[in-house]
Amino acid sequence: MNKHNKHIKFVLDNEIVSIDFNKDPHLKSTTTLLKYLRLLPNHKGTKEGCAEGDCGACTVVLVELNNDNTLEYKAVNSCLVFLPMIHGKQVITVENLEESGKLHPIQKSFIENHASQCGFCTPGFVMSTFSVYKSGNLVTDTVIKDSLAGNLCRCTGYRPIFDAAKEAISDIKPDHFSNDEELTKNQLLEIKAEKGSILIEKGKQIYFLPFKLTEALDYKLKHSDAIIINGATDTALRVTKKNEFLPHIIDISHIDELKEIIDTKDSIIIGANLNLNDLRDLVALEFEALYDILNVFGSKQIRNLAGLGGNIASASPIGDTLPVLMAYNASVILLSAKGKREIRLEDFIIDYRKTSLADNEIIKSVRLPKTPNNLFVKAYKISKRKDLDISSVSAGFRVILKNNIVNEIALFFGGMAAKAVRAKNTEQFLHAKKWTLENIEAARRILFDEFKPLSDARAEAEGRKIMAANLLKQFWLDSIVK
């Protein structure tokens, strides 16, 4: 095995910062970026509101150097980011926006629009706005709102925040980050030039950060106990919320091969770690149902970190992308040091938070077959709140009609059982029947009793049954409109 580095490096306050975990008594590899920033004297503007990525008060911007030598500014929840994840990136916090005593145009706009009251959420909103500002793109109101939907404010009612963000974004000018761009690129390149993956061993905790897929696979073969993380938007909660000790981690977020997209004649193969914002843009035209779901998946900050691989591997009973991917008949491509296999997603998910992933395997990518013209796919999500909420019920449906007769149908639901499930009885009833409202109503009655969902914090069993049955009707309505 190659020689490993023991430290991580990133750019903060225009300087390359190196952390050797064994020399710093306060830091562990699973220390979050938020905790780290709050230990520094000059970065207390980054706030903890929930420590679970649901409020955005801890939003900072991570700057990545893309392969085309451009810088990309991504808003993330610093409470969900383990320190090694920022290796090779620049961290920008609210304190960095000011330059020699002069406020950034976004900050001025927030003041002038009365966009802060108690001020606790404000740094997060400023940073989310900043990431849009730095994208340099002309954006619609919807995009602004989408970028701010991962930030909660309890005082203002949002109207002035939206106005402030819109005003700032409508007049994007070069700022001091633009002036420092070359410096930043050189710093990030300098870090990148250091060869060798990173292995942090401190106390009883091991954190492995490989840059190549083969390294990850070799390591996984030897250390089957190690858990895999990418965006860690789910796993981080085990640390921040449950105070769990994670003894052994492989962080595959720095492996470029896992972010590739391959477009073949019959399918598109999506790297497991491609972030969900990029994926959303990619599938907007060809896989509309997936696009619809990704639009209401988490928040911009979460989607910047998360990939399909993690969402699939977590095998949540709701797992917002699972029903829709199943409806598209997606399959999962798995790799180990010993070989490769491909399995239908539907078969890959075994039970409550359980998959058939072997100890030595990593999810490489997800294959989405291109849909034939006569295939109709839709996906739905019902939740208490539109944005950044987990579904009460989610669904992904596909149907092939021939002369208005059901030739093939698959109905997948999240939130109705211990795992994402297929409504087989309902499907069976509809098969070879006419695609009419009368038959749909009859099918709805079957569907209503097909599952025995739980009552929990999000919805009651009764409500879930109504929702599931209603979604079938929505599917029918959408199909006849089409």
Next chain:
Amino acid sequence: MNKQTVHESSEYHVSGKAIYIDDIAESPELLHAKVYASEIPAGVIKSFNLEKAKRLKGVKAVLSHKDIPGVNQMGPIFHDEPILSAGKLEFVGQAIFLVAAETEEIATEAISLIEIETEETDAIIRLEDAIENGELLHPVRKIECGSIEKAFDEAENIIEGRFHTGAQEHWYLETQISLAIPGEGKEMKVYCSTQHPSETQALVAESLGVMKHEVEVEIRRMGGAFGGKETQANHVAIWAALLANTTHKPVKLRLSRDEDQKMTGKRHPFLINFEAAFDNSGLIKAVDVTLNADSGYSSDLTMPIIERAMFHAENAYFIPNMRILGKAWKTNLPSNTAFRGFGGPQGMAGMENIIDKIARILNKDAAEIRYINFYRQKDNNLTPYGQIVENNRLHIIWDKIIKTSNYYKRREAVIFFNSNNTYKKRGLAISPVKFGISFTTAFLNQAGALVNIYKDGSVLVNHGGTEMGQGLHTKIQMIASAELGIDYKSIKVNATNTAKIPNTSATAASSGSDLNGMAVKDAIIKLKKRIADVISNHFRSENNSSCTANDILFENDYVIDKTKPENRLPFAEAIMIVYLERVSLSATGFYKTPGIFYNTEKGKGHPFYYYAFGMSVSEVEIDLITGHHEILRTDILHDAGKSINESLDIGQIEGGFVQGLGWVTSEECKWDEKGNLLNHSPDTYKIPSINDIPEDFRVNLLTGYPNPNTIRQSKAVGEPPFMLALSVWLAIKDAISSVANHKIEPEIDIPATHEKILIAIENIKALLNQ
């Protein structure tokens, strides 16, 4: 004074420089605290052993109730809340032990090493069960007017029913936090995110067994509060102070989001039983309503909250015969507490629900029923508790908003839309707010101030109010600027500190500016008098003027001789002259609201100094398949008197409204049968986000109607707008009722979640098919 002056801290907010308690530079000696809380809803502690926890390296103190040097009590009014359980366990999340350690991680580990044996007993979790169980925390409160029996006997129509309003979590962005720093001897300084520093000071002193002058409480700003830090900030302050007292080291205690949601109280859930009599035109003749509040395990502020709910149970309507009962039921949940509106929202929701039901029965637009029942100007203006509704703005606001919102045209459009759509339905509703301003406990309506002028002419204002984002300090700065005639930038408002202003009331009941603004003005009047004496003398001797103190003006940063305006001194120069004359440049101010009283026994009095009014019109669209709703448009016209700062007031209105719409739509608290809160983090507890506000949101202040006898003729604006959000709930009901062509009143509680909307639709369809 500029009506759009920005929040005094906004530059710090946007740059991350605003210092909240968790941002105060930490001493290397600082210890971090954690609380061990009950995991059972009811029971007793059989035994416990703290030795393992105490032996863990880095642990500096593990305390039980036996280690409290003073009184084991932290109830704000009634003394029924132990600081740490002395054996009886009454809710999940009740504090039993405290730990202080070198790091948060060690403190957390120590908590896991505490050994305790408990015996669980039966718990009452649901309000319905509490009512059946019959344990009231305090005697039933009653307000009655006219003759209920007679009115019901003679009634043309009678309706009855019941409905439920849910708990609401405050969800201030900054969770409860305190930093306690021991001083010399018995001194304790506590930085606490509290709306009520004086009470925090008092309870910390009592828990430590020291006199109150040993304890100093300070708060520069809170990261939101909304009532949640009126009494329940005291808990963390006391816990931190006890640990600091034992260890003689600074101790910080910050609740995590989950701890905060599990351990602290919420807006009281209410079960409202009602009966109403009305004639065929929709005129209400009598209302009999019982407001059942879920108090949680102890009193906290439940009684004044119930009282305010009762004072608002008729909302904006004249009810000639009314009986209002208020009941505080005990459950095994954290003690519910103050939350913006303080019972008002629950009381008003009950009334608005009655109006809706009447409208459905009479097949009329609910707006019509609302209008004909409004309090009037010269008659029909007496509240059930005997206060006359003076300066009634209901009709003025109604006339304006009906026009600007284009209500009747849009009603037609909604009817048209609904007749052309099967799976989407729209609803429209107007709802009024009449909200009484003052603490209903008369003695609380007092405030103090201390204004210091320094030799360079800069002014430091201290007052008893606290800044939680509402912009109180900005308004105070503006008031001081206007009164002193100097630029507001020369004025600084200090952190609130009990050593500067003693014996203050909570910053609550929307009263912050009303009370503290007047107290600051009082201090400034004293200072101006002293300055005028010295400077008029100066002008007489130096400038050959014959002016008196009464001729001295304070304008544009100058002190001016009115009789000879060329005689003027820059404010700072004038101040130096006053100083050299050995005259005090520091003055205290005081204010008490006149004419307030209420007799609880009789249910009569004059509890409010004045009323604030407002109305909103909301239009929603619901999706009958998913239960999702969208607020297409909301118009608000709100009465803030002569606004001191229009931007801040608009901010309160919009923010209050959106918080209210969270209460009526997406914010839902559920407990399991063991008293565990299921929605204990933002993962499952959903406050509104940016996409949940009205797509078209038009908020305006009523102009041209100054408020007599208040600071700069303004009106309190903190709470009233919260209840404007009832128009959203009523519009959702209107949309649901269109499924049955408005023939059936939808039975839907607060909050109207997507799920409850779906169930209400199913129920209506089932009734239709009967």
